[in-house]
Amino acid sequence: MGIMKRTIKADTTILPGMKTVMADFTDQHRVYYFPNIKYIERDGKDLHLQLLLPQGMLPGTECTRRFPLVVYVQGAGWQEQDMFHNIPQLVMLARKGYVVASVKHRSSLEAQFPAHLQDVKSAIRFLRKNADQYLINPDEVAIWGDSSGGHTALMAGVTGDMEQFKTEDNQEISDAVKAVVDFYGPTDTAKFHDFPRNPEFEKDMANSPENILFGGRVDLHPELAVPGNPLAYVSKERELPPFLIMHGDYDAVVPFNQSVLMVKKLQECEKEVEFYKVCGGEHGFYLWTDEVLEIVDQFLRAYLETDVL
Numbered sequence: 001m002g003i004m005k006r007t008i009k010a011d012t013t014i015l016p017g018m019k020t021v022m023a024d025f026t027d028q029h030r031v032y033y034f035p036n037i038k039y040i041e042r043d044g045k046d047l048h049l050q051l052l053l054p055q056g057m058l059p060g061t062e063c064t065r066r067f068p069l070v071v072y073v074q075g076a077g078w079q080e081q082d083m084f085h086n087i088p089q090l091v092m093l094a095r096k097g098y099v100v101a102s103v104k105h106r107s108s109l110e111a112q113f114p115a116h117l118q119d120v121k122s123a124i125r126f127l128r129k130n131a132d133q134y135l136i137n138p139d140e141v142a143i144w145g146d147s148s149g150g151h152t153a154l155m156a157g158v159t160g161d162m163e164q165f166k167t168e169d170n171q172e173i174s175d176a177v178k179a180v181v182d183f184y185g186p187t188d189t190a191k192f193h194d195f196p197r198n199p200e201f202e203k204d205m206a207n208s209p210e211n212i213l214f215g216g217r218v219d220l221h222p223e224l225a226v227p228g229n230p231l232a233y234v235s236k237e238r239e240l241p242p243f244l245i246m247h248g249d250y251d252a253v254v255p256f257n258q259s260v261l262m263v264k265k266l267q268e269c270e271k272e273v274e275f276y277k278v279c280g281g282e283h284g285f286y287l288w289t290d291e292v293l294e295i296v297d298q299f300l301r302a303y304l305e306t307d308v309l
Helices: 087-095 115-129 148-159 189-194 209-214 222-228 257-268 290-303
Strands: 032-042 045-053 067-073 099-103 136-146 179-183 243-248 273-278
Touching: 032 115, 045 087, 045 115, 067 115, 067 148, 087 099, 087 290, 099 115, 115 136, 115 148, 136 148, 136 290, 148 179, 179 290, 189 209, 189 222, 189 257, 209 222, 243 257, 243 290, 257 273, 273 290
Parallel strands: 067 099, 067 136, 136 179, 179 243, 243 273
Antiparallel strands: 032 045, 045 099
């Protein structure tokens, strides 16, 4: 974009004790936040995304540069998301030179599987369609999510452009991604209770998040969850994007073994996967460290073509 044309001359005032500091013409640390951008209407309800643009950019700015896109899915047990919960953490990524979009999907209390996945895929297609408006490189798209959002990210990664998960909006546009980041996401919900979990989740099994999502007791009828099991879409024959998976070893909500299942399947099928155990990490707590976020950035740099800083 370059330096804007100056409309006045620089002030030449010098005072005793005055200090100076140099401006940064890249504006690389400035992030603009654009709330509540509507990407689709479902069942008479608008669905929005929260957008972060790097380097002081505004939507529609005349600029030849295009940035890689990271779509983020906030976890909430597949139900009503707090769309602002992880915005502070996502600013770090925007400062590195990514467009970041945090996407709201329908709650499983309103629409069961695969509604949330269809919504996120719609958001990806919407952003690709409006790539010039939001300064996005449509060929360089990754997805990241935590908890149920991690499950959604995995599902988006393994299903690519499968027709069964496409809706009528922007069908001609791809919703496949080039890289997947999963923070402590479920992978086989029928096996949730094979490993230690917070006893609170045993008290009302019929209304547990996974059973609401799939419309039945997946612990008793595991076949109900198969269409939403990312492991079911992994095979040696299918091309898949690379995966970064992180999980705390004290997670009492989504057992650590859920990530182990996914990593083993990807490894058996000779897919690219990086796996980190966060020692002492719980479900969403003590895990969002500078070191972890730097690993996310390095992973994305490796697989997205970008000149991020």
